[in-house]
Amino acid sequence: MTNIIGDIRDQIRSVVRKAMAAATEKGLLPDISVDEIIVEAPKEKEHGDFSTNIAMLIVKKARKAPVQIASILIDNMDFTDTYIERAECAGPGFINFFLDRSWLYDTLRIISREREDYGRINIGQGSKVMVEFVSANPTGPLHMGNARGGALGDCIASVLQAAGYDVTREYYVNDAGNQIEKFGMSLEARYLQLLKGEDAVEFPEDGYQGEDIIDHMRDYIEEYGDKLLNADPEQRRRELVDYALPRNLERIRKGLESYGIHYDVWFSEQSLYDSGEFEETINYMEDKGLLYEKEGAKWFKATDFGAEKDEVIIRNNGIPTYFASDIAYHRNKFEKRGFDRVINLLGADHHGHVARMKAAVKALGVDPAKLDIVIFQLVRLFKNGEIARMSKRTGRAISLDDLLEEVGRDAARFIFNTKASGSHLDFDLDLAVRQSNENPVYYVQYAHARICSMLRLLDGEGISVPDADEVDLTLLAAPEELDLIKKLAEYPDEIRISAQTLEPSRLTRYVTDVASLFHSFYTECRVKGEEESLMKARLLLVSAVKTVIKNVLDILSISAPERM
RNA sequence: GUGCCUGUAGCUCAGCUGGAUAGAGCAACGGACUUCUAAUCCGUAGGCCAGGGGUUCGAAUCCCUUCAGGCACGCCA
Numbered sequence: 315m316t317n318i319i320g321d322i323r324d325q326i327r328s329v330v331r332k333a334m335a336a337a338t339e340k341g342l343l344p345d346i347s348v349d350e351i352i353v354e355a356p357k358e359k360e361h362g363d364f365s366t367n368i369a370m371l372i373v374k375k376a377r378k379a380p381v382q383i384a385s386i387l388i389d390n391m392d393f394t395d396t397y398i399e400r401a402e403c404a405g406p407g408f409i410n411f412f413l414d415r416s417w418l419y420d421t422l423r424i425i426s427r428e429r430e431d432y433g434r435i436n437i438g439q440g441s442k443v444m445v446e447f448v449s450a451n452p453t454g455p456l457h458m459g460n461a462r463g464g465a466l467g468d469c470i471a472s473v474l475q476a477a478g479y480d481v482t483r484e485y486y487v488n489d490a491g492n493q494i495e496k497f498g499m500s501l502e503a504r505y506l507q508l509l510k511g512e513d514a515v516e517f518p519e520d521g522y523q524g525e526d527i528i529d530h531m532r533d534y535i536e537e538y539g540d541k542l543l544n545a546d547p548e549q550r551r552r553e554l555v556d557y558a559l560p561r562n563l564e565r566i567r568k569g570l571e572s573y574g575i576h577y578d579v580w581f582s583e584q585s586l587y588d589s590g591e592f593e594e595t596i597n598y599m600e601d602k603g604l605l606y607e608k609e610g611a612k613w614f615k616a617t618d619f620g621a622e623k624d625e626v627i628i629r630n631n632g633i634p635t636y637f638a639s640d641i642a643y644h645r646n647k648f649e650k651r652g653f654d655r656v657i658n659l660l661g662a663d664h665h666g667h668v669a670r671m672k673a674a675v676k677a678l679g680v681d682p683a684k685l686d687i688v689i690f691q692l693v694r695l696f697k698n699g700e701i702a703r704m705s706k707r708t709g710r711a712i713s714l715d716d717l718l719e720e721v722g723r724d725a726a727r728f729i730f731n732t733k734a735s736g737s738h739l740d741f742d743l744d745l746a747v748r749q750s751n752e753n754p755v756y757y758v759q760y761a762h763a764r765i766c767s768m769l770r771l772l773d774g775e776g777i778s779v780p781d782a783d784e785v786d787l788t789l790l791a792a793p794e795e796l797d798l799i800k801k802l803a804e805y806p807d808e809i810r811i812s813a814q815t816l817e818p819s820r821l822t823r824y825v826t827d828v829a830s831l832f833h834s835f836y837t838e839c840r841v842k843g844e845e846e847s848l849m850k851a852r853l854l855l856v857s858a859v860k861t862v863i864k865n866v867l868d869i870l871s872i873s874a875p876e877r878m
Numbered sequence: 879g880u881g882c883c884u885g886u887a888g889c890u891c892a893g894c895u896g897g898a899u900a901g902a903g904c905a906a907c908g909g910a911c912u913u914c915u916a917a918u919c920c921g922u923a924g925g926c927c928a929g930g931g932g933u934u935c936g937a938a939u940c941c942c943u944u945c946a947g948g949c950a951c952g953c954c955a
Contacts (some may be wrong), residue, residue, distance in 0.1 A: 338906090352895095352897095356896090356898075357898080357899090357900090357901085358898070359901080361898070362949070365897095365898090367896095370897080370935075370936085371932055373935075380935080404898075405898045406897080406898070406935070406936075407898085407935090408898070415926060430896090451955070466921075483908085487955075491955080492954065492955075493954075493955060496954090520954085522884065561909095582909080587915075603929095609953085610942065610953090611953050612953095613953095618933075622880090622881075622951090623951090625953095626952090627953095628953085629953040630953060631953080635953070635954085636954075636955050637955090640955095654921090661949090662882080662948080662949050662950080663949060663950070664949095664950085664955075665881090665883080665950065666881085666949095667880085667948070667955085668882085669882095687884080689883075691883060691884075691948075691949085692948075692949070694948090703881095729938065732890090732892095732903095733890085733891065733892095734891090734892080735890095736883060736884075737883085737884070737891075737892095738883080738884060738947090738948065739891095740889095740918050741889095742890080745890090745904090750917065751903095751904085751917055751918085752903085752904055752905090753917090754904090756917055757903090757918090758919075759917090760915080760917050760918075761918090763915075763917090764914085764915055764917095764918085767915055768914050768915085769914095770913055772951070773916080809894055819892090820892095823891095823892070823902080826900085826902085826903080826923065827937045830902090830903095833919065834918095834919065834920090836914085836915095836918075836919080837910090837919045838919080840913080841914060842913090843913075843914075844915040848938070856914095877915090878915075878923095
């Protein structure tokens with residue numbers, strides 16, 4: 315639960331504020347108020363461990379040159395009870411801080427103490443967050459887009475958990491409405507075609523073309539024969555849907571499970587109708603005067619709440635739209651279940667939904683800032699160097715199950731989380747399958763396996779990882795060692811930023827950096843066979859690296875193999 | 879036509895709440911295994927940050943504009 319980088323930033327801010335106050339008191343600077351003092355880690359080592367640009371930001375108010383301000387501040391700084399060793403003015407007016415190495419040694423003590431909890435922070439303070447993701451129509455198998463959304467959503471949820479939120483993972487099952495009708499028509503058409511021949515009935519134009527629909531009906535016929543051949547069509551469709559829908563859902567659930575995703579709640583759209591919540595919501599909106607009639611349909615005044623156009627809620631045939639039940643669903647999330655914050659993941663092809671959903675939430679009297687909609691860009695699949703087109707209509711999409719079979723869970727989850735959600739993702743199937751250095755996931759896993767191997771070997775000689783207080787950590791002084799520890803120290807702050815930006819892709823980059831620094835350390839520094847006190851210190855370091863890699867991979871739900 | 883996303887090394891992408899000399903991986907080239915896992919490491923090379931204007935001490939980052947690609951503009955979801 316310790317974020318040492320965060321603590322040091324706070325130390326620096328406090329030192330700067332006190333220096334400003336002291337300088338003001340001596341009449342060297344006017345009384346200047348600043349909202350936030352920016353402390354960042356410079357790229358160049360010569361620029362110290364941390365730096366601030368405060369002197370350049372207050373030039374106007376101070377009516378002095380930035381370099382002059384910086385030196386005044388530095389002269390008035392007090393480093394007592396901080397990790398700061400010295401500060402320097404550099405460049406156009408930066409103040410660079412150089413830290414005492416003890417902060418790195420403290421980092422190792424923290425990791426050794428917190429272990430699997432290292433990296434956990436508490437910015438969430440236990441507030442209730444729902445992450446709703448994938449939520450694909452249960453009318454067919456999951457595809458590549460769902461695979462990206464799944465990896466992203468699940469990792470966002472895990473990162474938020476690590477950041478101290480009380481997270482619920484939820485899948486919204488669209489088991490009501492239009493697409494279920496279409497699903498029923500498609501099943502019925504295939505059913506009749508299988509029994510009476512291709513030409514017996516025409517397949518609905520906008521029906522689901524996928525092979526899976528036919529498979530369902532083959533299975534159904536095998537089990538129940540032609541008993542629905544002369545049944546009432548509505549009855550027949552219902553029966554076929556009742557047969558196929560649970561099977562699809564089960565397949566989806568299993569697929570996601572083997573992808574490492576476990577939901578807390580599977581929320582049925584139909585349940586909103588059955589419980590009366592849907593009607594309540596419409597009545598509520600009606601009472602608030604949020605709805606109006608036009609051309610026989612019922613509209614929501616979304617434009618009153620910042621959207622670009624109004625939206626139909628109830629069609630002129632009396633059937634509610636998807637949006638209508640989604641409003642009821644969000645009322646349920648916020649009002650009935652009391653989530654402090656709701657995060658929905660949506661593919662870029664649904665981004666039009668953002669403005670109207672925000673408007674709806676606002677209309678319900680909920681602060682729209684409590685609703686985050688993460689839009690992720692679509693996936694382009696490459697195979698044999700060319701784009702493998704995935705079309706849902708022709709049913710020739712590559713499914714999640716195919717992906718897991720070909721690529722495997724670890725590589726798929728890693729690759730989907732290497733890119734920020736906003737960037738388009740080219741998924742190279744050939745590369746993902748390759749078990750080589752071109753595939754980044756193995757680079758990280760290899761570092762972990764390598765460490766396990768070292769620990770195993772030493773353990774065989776009766777040498778185990780020591781406690782931090784029985785080790786002289788100051789023996790760790792090589793640049794490879796110090797750089798590595800510094801990287802380990804950043805981990806809790808990485809969690810913080812990933813949680814705040816909802817971007818777990820930072821973590822794949824971070825853990826790759828850790829692995830890289832470890833591999834460099836490994837080639838430069840030996841552990842086994844070194845003089846005992848140095849060996850112990852390095853052993854503790856190596857064990858800390860293992861802890862951090864394992865913790866990150868756990869968040870990503872990627873395995874951390876002990877042997878490779 | 880309107881809105882959203884994207885444009886950075888040969889390729890895939892970081893950096894985008896403005897900061898110091900623009901980074902990483904892969905590919906290319908040259909090196910390193912009698913010692914804890916070479917699925918590794920070290921080095922070299924590679925750039926008008928799509929183009930053009932602006933804002934300021936300072937712009938890949940903010941604003942305007944042009945161009946290119948993706949997506950969406952339905953009483954589908």
